[in-house]
Amino acid sequence: MEAVPQKTTIRDVARAAGVGVGTISRVLNSSSQVSRETRARVLKAIRRLGFRPNAQARRILRRRSETVCFLLSNRDFLHPFHARILQGVESYASGMKQHVLFAALHYSPRIPAEKIDLPHVLQEHGLIDGVILAGTIYPNVLRRIESIHMPYVALSNNVVGMEGKNQFDQVGFDDFSATFEVTRYLIGEGHKEIVFAADIYFPWFQRRFDGYRQAMRENKLKPVLVSARKAQSFVDFGQKVAQRILSRQPRPTAVVAGNDEIAYGLWLSLRRHAVKVPDEISLVGFDDREEAMLMDPPLSTIRVHKEEIGQTCMKMLLERLHNPNMAFSQRILPTEFVIRGTVRHL
Amino acid sequence: MEAVPQKTTIRDVARAAGVGVGTISRVLNSSSQVSRETRARVLKAIRRLGFRPNAQARRILRRRSETVCFLLSNRDFLHPFHARILQGVESYASGMKQHVLFAALHYSPRIPAEKIDLPHVLQEHGLIDGVILAGTIYPNVLRRIESIHMPYVALSNNVVGMEGKNQFDQVGFDDFSATFEVTRYLIGEGHKEIVFAADIYFPWFQRRFDGYRQAMRENKLKPVLVSARKAQSFVDFGQKVAQRILSRQPRPTAVVAGNDEIAYGLWLSLRRHAVKVPDEISLVGFDDREEAMLMDPPLSTIRVHKEEIGQTCMKMLLERLHNPNMAFSQRILPTEFVIRGTVRHL
DNA sequence: GATGACTGTGGAACTGGTTCCAAACCTAAT
DNA sequence: ATTAGGTTTGGAACCAGTTCCACAGTCATC
Numbered sequence: 001m002e003a004v005p006q007k008t009t010i011r012d013v014a015r016a017a018g019v020g021v022g023t024i025s026r027v028l029n030s031s032s033q034v035s036r037e038t039r040a041r042v043l044k045a046i047r048r049l050g051f052r053p054n055a056q057a058r059r060i061l062r063r064r065s066e067t068v069c070f071l072l073s074n075r076d077f078l079h080p081f082h083a084r085i086l087q088g089v090e091s092y093a094s095g096m097k098q099h100v101l102f103a104a105l106h107y108s109p110r111i112p113a114e115k116i117d118l119p120h121v122l123q124e125h126g127l128i129d130g131v132i133l134a135g136t137i138y139p140n141v142l143r144r145i146e147s148i149h150m151p152y153v154a155l156s157n158n159v160v161g162m163e164g165k166n167q168f169d170q171v172g173f174d175d176f177s178a179t180f181e182v183t184r185y186l187i188g189e190g191h192k193e194i195v196f197a198a199d200i201y202f203p204w205f206q207r208r209f210d211g212y213r214q215a216m217r218e219n220k221l222k223p224v225l226v227s228a229r230k231a232q233s234f235v236d237f238g239q240k241v242a243q244r245i246l247s248r249q250p251r252p253t254a255v256v257a258g259n260d261e262i263a264y265g266l267w268l269s270l271r272r273h274a275v276k277v278p279d280e281i282s283l284v285g286f287d288d289r290e291e292a293m294l295m296d297p298p299l300s301t302i303r304v305h306k307e308e309i310g311q312t313c314m315k316m317l318l319e320r321l322h323n324p325n326m327a328f329s330q331r332i333l334p335t336e337f338v339i340r341g342t343v344r345h346l
Numbered sequence: 347m348e349a350v351p352q353k354t355t356i357r358d359v360a361r362a363a364g365v366g367v368g369t370i371s372r373v374l375n376s377s378s379q380v381s382r383e384t385r386a387r388v389l390k391a392i393r394r395l396g397f398r399p400n401a402q403a404r405r406i407l408r409r410r411s412e413t414v415c416f417l418l419s420n421r422d423f424l425h426p427f428h429a430r431i432l433q434g435v436e437s438y439a440s441g442m443k444q445h446v447l448f449a450a451l452h453y454s455p456r457i458p459a460e461k462i463d464l465p466h467v468l469q470e471h472g473l474i475d476g477v478i479l480a481g482t483i484y485p486n487v488l489r490r491i492e493s494i495h496m497p498y499v500a501l502s503n504n505v506v507g508m509e510g511k512n513q514f515d516q517v518g519f520d521d522f523s524a525t526f527e528v529t530r531y532l533i534g535e536g537h538k539e540i541v542f543a544a545d546i547y548f549p550w551f552q553r554r555f556d557g558y559r560q561a562m563r564e565n566k567l568k569p570v571l572v573s574a575r576k577a578q579s580f581v582d583f584g585q586k587v588a589q590r591i592l593s594r595q596p597r598p599t600a601v602v603a604g605n606d607e608i609a610y611g612l613w614l615s616l617r618r619h620a621v622k623v624p625d626e627i628s629l630v631g632f633d634d635r636e637e638a639m640l641m642d643p644p645l646s647t648i649r650v651h652k653e654e655i656g657q658t659c660m661k662m663l664l665e666r667l668h669n670p671n672m673a674f675s676q677r678i679l680p681t682e683f684v685i686r687g688t689v690r691h692l
Numbered sequence: 693g694a695t696g697a698c699t700g701t702g703g704a705a706c707t708g709g710t711t712c713c714a715a716a717c718c719t720a721a722t
Numbered sequence: 723a724t725t726a727g728g729t730t731t732g733g734a735a736c737c738a739g740t741t742c743c744a745c746a747g748t749c750a751t752c
Contacts, residue, residue, distance in 0.1 A: 009708055020732035025710055035730065052471035052494070056411065057709035059402045060737050070448070078429040087424050090450055099467050102416070102448045104436055121445050125398035126738090148398070235640050268642050291637060294581050296614050355738055366702035371740055381700060403739035406707045472708090 008051045017045035028053055059126065067099040068317055069121055069128045073135035074106055080289055081306060082134050085155065088310020089132055096318060101128060105141070109161070113143035122150065130317045132310075136160060142168060153317045155309070156330060157204050169320055170330045171312045175204055178302045178335040179211035179256055182284055185337065187219050190346030191254040191282065195224040197241045197266065198258025199231070205258045208286060212256050224252070234258075238265020245281075246273060253282060253346060260285035260292045260301055267295060267342075278344035288338055297341030304335055354397045363391035374399055405472065413445040414663055415467055415474045419481035420452055426635055427652060428480050431501065434656020435478055442664060447474060451487070455507070459489035468496065476663045478656075482506060488514060499663045501655070502676060503550050515666055516676045517658045521550055524648045524681040525557035525602055528630055531683065533565050536692030537600040537628065541570040543587045543612065544604025545577070551604045554632060558602050570598070580604075584611020591627075592619060599628060599692060606631035606638045606647055613641060613688075624690035634684055643687030650681055 010028075014021045019038060026034050027042045034042075045051075059065050070086050072078060078086070090100045103119040121127050122145070130151040133141070137159045145152050156172030179196075186194050196212045198205035209225060216223040226244050231237035238257065242265075245252055257263035263285035270277055277283050277297065285292055285301035292299040312331055320326065356374075360367045365384060372380050373388045380388075391397075405411050416432050418424060424432070436446045449465040467473050468491070476497040479487070483505045491498050502518030525542075532540050542558045544551035555571060562569040572590050577583035584603065588611075591598055603609035609631035616623055623629050623643065631638055631647035638645040658677055666672065 010710095011708080014732095021709085022711080022732060023730085026731090029710085033730065038730080052469070054406065054472040054708055055470040056402050056405045056472045057707075057737090060400065060406070060708090060739085061710045063737090065402065067447075078424075078433050080426050080429070083424040083426070083429040086448065087450070090448055094449070094465060097466050099473070100448050101413075102432065102436055102446050103440070104433070119440060120443050123398070124401040126400040126402045127445070264640065268640075271642070294610065294614075296617070356740095357738080360702095367739085368703065368741080369701060372701090375740085379700065384700080400738055403707085403737075406709085406738090407740045409707090 008049045010051075010053070013042065013045050013049055013051050016049060017042045063126075064321075065099075065127055065129055066097065067101055067128045068093065068314065069101045069103055069119075069131045071119070071122075071131050071133055071135070072102070072104045073133065073137055073141060075104070075135045081287060081304075084306035085134055085310040085313070088307035088312075089314045090310075091307065092311040092314040096314075098314070098318070105135075107138075107141060109138035109140065111140060113140040113147065116141055116144040118144065118148075122148065129321050132313045132317060134158065151317065151320045151324065153313045153320065155313065156332075160203055163203065166328060166330055169316050169328055171309055171316060171333070172330070173304050173309065173333045173335050175207035176211035176214075178286065178337070179208040180215045181211075182302060182337055183212045183215035183256060184219075186254045186256070186282065186284070186343065187215065187221070189282075189343060192221055193248075193250055193252040194221070194254045194256060195226050195245060195248070195252045196256045196258070197226045197238065197245070197262055199227050199237065200225065202258075208256075208258055224248075234261035235265035235268070238262040238267070239269040240265075242266050242269030242273065246270075246275065251281075253280075254343070255281060255283050257283065257285050260287045260289050260299060263299055263301070263342075264291070264295065267299075278342045282344050283342040292338075293340070295342075300340045300342045301338055302335050303338045305333060309333055354395045356397075356399070359388065359391050359395055359397050362395060363388045409472075410667075411445075411473055411475055412443065413447055413474045414439065414660065415447045415449055415465075415477045417465070417468075417477050417479055417481070418448070418450045419479065419483055419487060421450070421481045427633060427650075430652035431480055431656040431659070434653035434658075435660045436656075437653065438657040438660040442660075444660070444664070451481075453484075453487060455484035455486065457486060459486040459493065462487060462490040464490065464494075468494065475667050478659045478663060480504065497663065497666045497670065499659045499666065501659065502678075506549055509549065512674060512676055515662050515674050517655055517662055517679070518676070519650050519655065519679045519681050521553035522557040522560075524632065524683070525554040526561045527557075528648060528683055529558045529561035529602060530565075532600045532602070532628065532630070532689065533561065533567070535628075535689060538567055539594075539596055539598040540567070540600045540602060541572050541591060541594070541598045542602045542604070543572045543584065543591070543608055545573050545583065546571065548604075554602075554604055570594075579611075580607035581611035581614070584608040584613070585615040586611075588612050588615030588619065592616075592621065597627075599626075600689070601627060601629050603629065603631050606633045606635050606645060609645055609647070609688075610637070610641065613645075624688045628690050629688040638684075639686070641688075646686045646688045647684055648681050649684045651679060655679055 010021050010024045013024050024042055027039050070089055093100045101121055103121055105119055107116045133152055133154040137154055139162050153169040156170035196209050200206040200209050213223040226241050228237050228240035231240055263283055267277055275281055285299050288301045288303035292301045356367050356370045359370050370388055373385050416435055439446045447467055449467055451465055453462045479498055479500040483500055485508050499515040502516035542555050546552040546555050559569040572587050574583050574586035577586055609629055613623055621627055631645050634647045634649035638647045
């Protein structure tokens with residue numbers, strides 16, 4: 001029972017149990033070809049010696065590391081959004097006896113693919129079986145990862161500059177439909193002057209804007225995009241944009257914000273101008289981060305099922321590993337409109 | 347240059363370069379015993395064959411996986427605080443050519459150590475060299491990890507139920523001094539009726555309370571702890587506790603909150619009671635999470651250098667690995683009082 | 693010219709598992 | 723009793739690296 005400080009090998013166990021090394025291996029991998037008694041004897045010896053098999057040795061033969069890399073690209077810090085995705089990846093992985101390695105990478109979108117200096121774990125061979133790409137993903141890093149023949153799955157919402165190209169596995173959620181639904185809801189609540197607040201330079205905001213615009217047009221309403229320059233952050237963007245919204249004639253009765261942070265900035269600024277939410281202006285966000293629920297009133301927003309996205313990434317990567325030649329697939333997970341306290345019925 | 351899909355081994359390279367396998371190994375490990383010309387020839391062959399060494403094979407011999415596990419215990423999700431620490435761990439690790447595996451674990455503090463079902467990565471042998479413990483850490487999990495002879499470093503602030511025991515490596519920050527300094531600062535600003543808001547069941551809040559109390563006593567002021575029962579969350583706790591603070595006679599002029607979330611809840615509630623911060627009540631938090639800066643007015647709080655803590659954890663773990671018999675050490679990193687807009691001079 | 697010190701190199705032996713083949717063993721049918 | 727079919731089992735060969743020992747070559751010294 002007392003664990004001997006390492007170095008018990010399969011051969012020690014074989015000797016102790018009076019069987020061959022092959023038998024130990026068969027017991028460890030529960031490949032049924034072992035008699036009841038022998039198995040029992042081997043298990044007893046394993047326990048007695050405190051034997052723990054060395055996974056490295058197995059991996060050489062299996063040509064699998066049972067490990068995937070969660071690669072966060074071009075982010076200064078592990079944003080709660082990505083942290084939740086990582087968690088989803090880990091939860092699915094652990095159920096499948098797979099491991100998750102965390103790595104970060106910074107690169108310029110303009111650097112040639114072959115010049116990208118990948119993390120050490122990707123430079124060596126055999127350490128990981130595949131990669132899950134999070135953070136902001138530009139085409140060059142995809143090329144780079146393909147150049148080392150490493151299977152990967154990307155978070156499609158964060159891929160920039162590859163619109164419509166589907167030559168890789170991706171998982172994401174439906175930006176367009178989410179804002180489309182939400183805008184229809186606002187219209188259903190009697191709102192007509194609805195503006196959209198975000199910087200559509202980012203493709204995800206563009207898609208969210210498109211959904212909003214579609215709903216507006218279908219109802220013969222004029223879509224309006226409000227934006228600001230030189231914002232320090234999304235919250236700052238929201239604060240800057242508030243001015244423009246309030247000065248519009250007629251004054252908007254509702255705002256669809258590109259994400260929760262913009263909505264928060266907006267809310268701060270509106271409050272400072274003594275404009276009541278939702279009494280005077282209704283507000284919806286996007287993402288449903290923790291803090292949305294804690295605003296006052298709590299923010300109505302679009303929930304993105306981050307854990308589920310992470311799980312699906314992991315699942316898809318495993319499928320790819322088991323079936324390297326299958327066609328590329330893209331999975332779009334639904335979002336959910338969470339009604340809280342920032343939308344008023346007119 | 348074109349990468350052959352794997353399976354080039356060191357022997358292929360040896361043949362291609364017309365040298366022995368040992369020489370390839372020597373070139374790879376830059377152990378200087380190779381002549382200029384041979385090294386050049388080998389490097390050329392490596393490049394031509396697109397050879398990437400298999401790290402698994404090396405690891406068997408080295409008896410090192412060059413990987414550590416970041417183990418998050420008993421947390422429902424990867425809280426931003428821990429995400430920052432993970433990031434610090436990763437940044438230091440990548441500089442040292444080490445890898446970081448992310449794993450989560452849930453266990454009861456009351457379950458016997460040997461019954462704790464460790465993540466798969468810890469059950470096998472050779473996958474990781476050591477563990478960094480984050481999340482809430484109870485003594486039984488330390489015993490469990492010791493039982494498999496796995497070196498570890500713990501985030502000391504999150505260890506519960508081992509007060510004063512120092513039989514393991516730990517990194518943390520100084521709860522006591524932080525609130526001590528902050529309380530002295532408030533007193534210096536003319537405050538006398540200062541209360542502390544947190545549930546001191548948690549040892550870290552107890553330590554923060556102790557720092558606060560010490561400063562109060564040194565100035566002949568009466569320390570007051572306000573608390574609430576059955577709070578759903580820290581924010582909720584802050585909201586619940588606001589009532590009690592406002593009903594005190596004389597009314598407190600400043601509150602030291604156990605953390606930023608409590609401070610935020612407090613702030614929400616005060617705002618609803620039309621009590622102005624900092625005009626009527628000053629407020630300081632603890633942690634300096636992202637959102638503190640975004641409150642209105644921005645929250646004065648105690649900054650914890652999370653990345654640095656993560657880096658130090660990783661550094662200490664590597665020291666332990668290189669020197670298994672060194673005495674256990676505990677490193678306490680300083681905090682920093684960040685003055686923003688929620689404290690008023692009386 | 694012999695001796696010694698040193699550098700550079702080849703390759704066998706090794707790490708700790710898995711895999712596969714052949715042999716041993718056990719039934720049951722001919 | 724012999725043969726055929728199946729199940730167990732031992733152990734050599736293997737995976738892809740590292741390590742170490744022996745040997746070759748070079749140069750300086752005696």
